[in-house]
Amino acid sequence: MPSCRESTRLMSEARERPLSVRERMALRMHLAVCSGCRRFNRQIDVLREASRRFSLLDGDVRFPDDKDPQS
Amino acid sequence: MSEPDKSRDAADHLQNPAFIADLRRQMLRFARLQLDDAHLAEDVVQEALVSALKNVAAFRGQAAFKTWMFAILKHKIVDALRQRRRWVEPGRTVDEEAGDDEWLDRLFDGTGHWRAEELPRKWGDPERSFEDDQFWQVFAACLDGLPPRQGRTFMMREFLDLDAEEMCKVLGISQTNLHVTLHRARLRLRVCLENHWFGEVR
Structure with missing residues (x-):
């Protein structure tokens, strides 16, 4: 069974390439018993979603007639 | 929180120097991060702004000016990255x-x-x-x-x-x-x- 370190590598790579059957099975076995890695798996999707929305929600560019909330 | 005045035409924004300066600064910071090349970043931002001006009619009806502007910038950055391929030092x-x-x-x-x-x-x-x-x-x-x-x-x-x-x-x-x-x-x-x-x- 893969370690956590190895499992995080597989979870990360799964976002760029399809895992092999063997890799998928190994990862599934690990995730069944490791809550930390299950969280990691969900959280890297949160990172992805945040990155997609990032610059679009960056508050730095404002329309000229906006009120400045900071000052 | 104040709401941006979405009814205003994008063309007005693109002709407001203070707004453009702010937008350009923001776009440059982003393009530099992506391209790691200040000159190329300048070019890309310039191209994106010109392209926005040219296509300003296409903006009408879309939700956020900024979203639209960054979508243009994103395309320009991807183009620049593709063309730059040969210069990369591994x-x-x-x-x-x-x-x-x-x-x-x-x-x-x-x-x-x-x-x-x-x-x-x-x-x-x-x-x-x-x-x-x-x-x-x-x-x-x-x-x-x-x-x-x-x-x-x-x-x-x-x-x-x-x-x-x-x-x-x-x-x-x-x-x-x-x-x-x-x-x-x-x-x-x-x-x-x-x-x-x-x-x-x-």
């Missing part, structure tokens, strides 16, 4: 990774398991965080805190949405190297967000 990838192994050893013990204090914790509802301006400040700071090449690679994948094959060509690196870089970027970014945001806000 040698510089190695240094940054060397010092990174130590950092990884702080997360995992000798058998490769999470150290107790590094075990990922439960995060609150991300959607709620996405609505919070402060979250985006933390997110930006965490991105800035990544080793530069990791940050650029991560955003190329997750924001510019290039696939792995194309990224290897653009960056002049192997698939293995790409996987290693993205794995490390994700580990680091996750830790940073947990320490500075999700660990405190539920």
Whole structure:
């Protein structure tokens, strides 16, 4: 069974390439018993979603007639 | 919170010098991060602004001017990355990774398991965080805190949405190297967000 370190590598790579059957099975076995890695798996999707929305929600560019909330 | 006046025509915004200066500054910061080349970043931002002016009629009816503007910039950056392919020096990838192994050893013990204090914790509802301006400040700071090449690679994948094959060509690196870089970027970014945001806000 893969370690956590190895499992995080597989979870990360799964976002760029399809895992092999063997890799998928190994990862599934690990995730069944490791809550930390299950969280990691969900959280890297949160990172992805945040990155997609990032610059679009960056508050730095404002329309000229906006009120400045900071000052 | 004040709402941007969405009824105003985009053309008005593009003719307002103060607004353009602000927008350009913001776009430049972003393009520099992605391209690691100040001159190329200037060119790309200029092209994006010209293209926006030319196509301003297409903006009508869309939700946010900024979203539209950044979508144009994103396309220009991807074009620039594709054209630049041949200039990339592959040698510089190695240094940054060397010092990174130590950092990884702080997360995992000798058998490769999470150290107790590094075990990922439960995060609150991300959607709620996405609505919070402060979250985006933390997110930006965490991105800035990544080793530069990791940050650029991560955003190329997750924001510019290039696939792995194309990224290897653009960056002049192997698939293995790409996987290693993205794995490390994700580990680091996750830790940073947990320490500075999700660990405190539920």
